[in-house]
Amino acid sequence: MDIHTDAxxxxxxxQAIPLLNDDKPxxxxxxxxxxxxxxxxxxxxxxxxxxxxxxxLDKIIGRRRRLAKDDALYRAGEPFRNLxxxxxxxxxxxxxxxxxxxQITGFQMAGELLxxxxxxxxxxxxxxxxxxxxxxxxxxxGNLEELFGQVPTxxxxxxxxxxxxxxxxxxxxxxxxxxxxxxRFAVFLVNKSARYAARGYSPTSFQxxxxxxxxxxxxGLTIESVSRLLSRFKKMGLVxxxxxxxxxxxxxxxxAMAAGTEQCSPMA
Amino acid sequence: MDIHTDAxxxxxxxQAIPLLNDDKPxxxxxxxxxxxxxxxxxxxxxxxxxxxxxxxLDKIIGRRRRLAKDDALYRAGEPFRNLxxxxxxxxxxxxxxxxxxxQITGFQMAGELLxxxxxxxxxxxxxxxxxxxxxxxxxxxGNLEELFGQVPTxxxxxxxxxxxxxxxxxxxxxxxxxxxxxxRFAVFLVNKSARYAARGYSPTSFQxxxxxxxxxxxxGLTIESVSRLLSRFKKMGLVxxxxxxxxxxxxxxxxAMAAGTEQCSPMA
DNA sequence: CGCGGAATTGAAAATACTCAAAATTAGTGG
DNA sequence: CCACTAATTTTGAGTATTTTCAATTCCGCG
Numbered sequence: 143m144d145i146h147t148d149a150x151x152x153x154x155x156x157q158a159i160p161l162l163n164d165d166k167p168x169x170x171x172x173x174x175x176x177x178x179x180x181x182x183x184x185x186x187x188x189x190x191x192x193x194x195x196x197x198x199l200d201k202i203i204g205r206r207r208r209l210a211k212d213d214a215l216y217r218a219g220e221p222f223r224n225l226x227x228x229x230x231x232x233x234x235x236x237x238x239x240x241x242x243x244x245q246i247t248g249f250q251m252a253g254e255l256l257x258x259x260x261x262x263x264x265x266x267x268x269x270x271x272x273x274x275x276x277x278x279x280x281x282x283x284g285n286l287e288e289l290f291g292q293v294p295t296x297x298x299x300x301x302x303x304x305x306x307x308x309x310x311x312x313x314x315x316x317x318x319x320x321x322x323x324x325x326r327f328a329v330f331l332v333n334k335s336a337r338y339a340a341r342g343y344s345p346t347s348f349q350x351x352x353x354x355x356x357x358x359x360x361x362g363l364t365i366e367s368v369s370r371l372l373s374r375f376k377k378m379g380l381v382x383x384x385x386x387x388x389x390x391x392x393x394x395x396x397x398a399m400a401a402g403t404e405q406c407s408p409m410a
Numbered sequence: 411m412d413i414h415t416d417a418x419x420x421x422x423x424x425q426a427i428p429l430l431n432d433d434k435p436x437x438x439x440x441x442x443x444x445x446x447x448x449x450x451x452x453x454x455x456x457x458x459x460x461x462x463x464x465x466x467l468d469k470i471i472g473r474r475r476r477l478a479k480d481d482a483l484y485r486a487g488e489p490f491r492n493l494x495x496x497x498x499x500x501x502x503x504x505x506x507x508x509x510x511x512x513q514i515t516g517f518q519m520a521g522e523l524l525x526x527x528x529x530x531x532x533x534x535x536x537x538x539x540x541x542x543x544x545x546x547x548x549x550x551x552g553n554l555e556e557l558f559g560q561v562p563t564x565x566x567x568x569x570x571x572x573x574x575x576x577x578x579x580x581x582x583x584x585x586x587x588x589x590x591x592x593x594r595f596a597v598f599l600v601n602k603s604a605r606y607a608a609r610g611y612s613p614t615s616f617q618x619x620x621x622x623x624x625x626x627x628x629x630g631l632t633i634e635s636v637s638r639l640l641s642r643f644k645k646m647g648l649v650x651x652x653x654x655x656x657x658x659x660x661x662x663x664x665x666a667m668a669a670g671t672e673q674c675s676p677m678a
Numbered sequence: 679c680g681c682g683g684a685a686t687t688g689a690a691a692a693t694a695c696t697c698a699a700a701a702t703t704a705g706t707g708g
Numbered sequence: 709c710c711a712c713t714a715a716t717t718t719t720g721a722g723t724a725t726t727t728t729c730a731a732t733t734c735c736g737c738g
Contacts, residue, residue: 237580237581237583237584239584239588239669239670240669240670240671241669241670241671243588243670245580245583245584245587245588247580247583247584258572258573258576259573259576259577259580260573261569261570261572261573262569262570262571262573262574262577263573263574263577267577267580268580287562287565287566287569290558290565291559291562294555294559297555297558297565298555301529301530301555301572302529302530303530304526304529304569304572304573304576305526305527305528305529305530305531305572306530306531307576308526308527308572308575308576308579309527309530309531309535311576311579311580311583312505312513312515312527312535312536312579313505314579314583315505315513315515315579315582315583315586316505316507316513316515318583318586318587318630319513319586319627319628319629319630320507320511320513320627320630322693322694323693323694353716353717354716354717354718355716355717359587359588360587361587362586362587362588363694363695364694364695364696365716365717365718366694366695366696366717366718366719367693367694367695368717369717369718369719370694370718370719372717372718373718373719385702385703401507401508401509402507402508402509402511403508403509590725590726591725591726621684621685622684622685622686623684623685631726631727632726632727632728633684633685633686634685634686634687634726634727634728635725635726635727636685637685637686637687638686638687638726640685640686641686641687653735
């Protein structure tokens with residue numbers, strides 16, 4: 143309901159952001175992306191590509207899309223045309239079952255690819271929603287497929303990305319299938335830590351972009367359990383938390399808990 | 411311990427199976443596969459390929475491998491060279507965490523592809539173990555990648571297969587994240603039913619190839635819970651079971667339970 | 679026929695959930 | 709900018725589903 147206001151203030155904010163395109167004139171409002179200039183190109187699809195090949199990739203990349211908090215990038219059932227690479231901001235993807243209950247299947251951050259689950263059915267399989275004001279590169283999949291024939295390095299990297307997504311999901315299955323609540327939560331925090339570290343941010347201090355409810359849903363726990371877990375971790379000196387700003391005070395112990403080597407007292 | 415005996419009797423059995431290769435002389439003991447002649451080629455990698463392209467695929471396919479029950483097709487940590495397509499038999503794949511606990515991430519049957527999670531790390535990420543005497547086609551991934559450049563249809567289908575694997579795992583996340591035990595088990599049965607139906611087998615009567623323990627592990631439940639569930643379903647007239655031979659007596663109601671539309675009484 | 683692994687069943691315990699209320703935070707309008 | 713309202717989060721108490729531990733039973737196999 144108040145998304146409109148958000149979107150408006152966000153579009154004002156956008157004006158202030160310097161455009162990174164410099165190679166060619168920018169057509170407004172359809173911003174074109176430039177992988178070479180993107181800070182995420184070491185993590186994203188163009189990883190490891192020669193400059194010439196990055197240019198070819200740039201040519202097929204569609205416009206950028208900006209989304210305000212709570213905007214849907216796509217929704218389950220919509221026809222699949224594009225993959226999306228997150229430029230900045232954060233997203234969540236979730237599936238909705240027949241009974242209308244949602245399961246969050248992932249949280250995505252800058253440099254990560256969205257929409258790969260849609261390739262097989264020609265329709266998006268889940269909803270992708272921005273957790274904050276965000277920007278993505280639109281990657282028309284048909285064009286990408288054509289490019290695969292010309293840039294084998296790109297194809298190989300794409301396969302690696304899809305493969306890691308499979309691996310990531312297997313790790314979540316492991317988490318949901320045989321970890322207790324406290325271990326799940328430790329894994330969650332340590333995983334966030336590592337991903338921020340990979341992007342040059344602090345591994346011990348970051349903002350949780352999602353609500354407690356989202357965390358709980360992702361971890362297969364209720365919001366109350368997440369809240370209690372957080373309180374307990376705080377009491378144990380493992381973390382400090384102010385609103386959604388987390389500081390990991392004892393990353394060593396958190397990692398041990400995530401690995402299952404160490405455990406703390408019951409919920410009490 | 412009696413695996414050796416199994417393997418021996420199995421290798422005897424193998425002698426009796428007529429070889430399907432006819433194009434060229436078969437080098438023994440490295441059996442070559444022929445996709446065109448394979449009963450699974452409508453479900454497997456060659457799906458939708460023109461005859462000429464199937465031939466090209468055949469040329470790169472490595473030997474067939476036969477495995478006795480409990481044999482490992484590959485183990486986590488081994489270098490990744492091949493994908494494997496199941497010709498007949500059943501497999502399970504499982505990950506082992508730092509604490510040594512396993513989580514089964516999938517059960518694979520004829521026509522399904524194994525090893526896709528290994529592409530990103532150049533090593534297998536999980537163990538793949540035969541649930542019964544089985545056979546796979548070895549698909550050297552390097553060769554497959556070369557073929558992708560020449561057979562775009564094959565590439566597209568490969569992407570669809572990887573994408574469906576992502577989708578499948580998302581569905582398991584949904585199952586583990588927010589379903590009660592009885593719903594999980596109903597989903598499990600209905601899923602098996604559909605996959606057998608797709609292969610021309612009865613959707614209402616089939617053998618569970620895995621132990622109760624494997625089922626429990628996969629569903630995030632204990633073996634005791636699975637056993638109780640089975641007893642309850644039997645008492646309700648939903649299924650009949652003799653050892654590992656299941657008959658689904660009320661597929662409609664099972665589907666409703668799987669969808670979350672209907673639920674039965676608590677564990678009592 | 680007896681051994682051993684797998685499966686079933688029962689009783690007790692524990693983890694996490696539900697329901698409910700209070701406290702905190704974010705958003706909105708004056 | 710502040711105050712008010714709505715939403716989110718925290719905390720508590722009681723409950724329920726599933727687990728754990730233990731004892732049988734069932735079956736395949738030697």
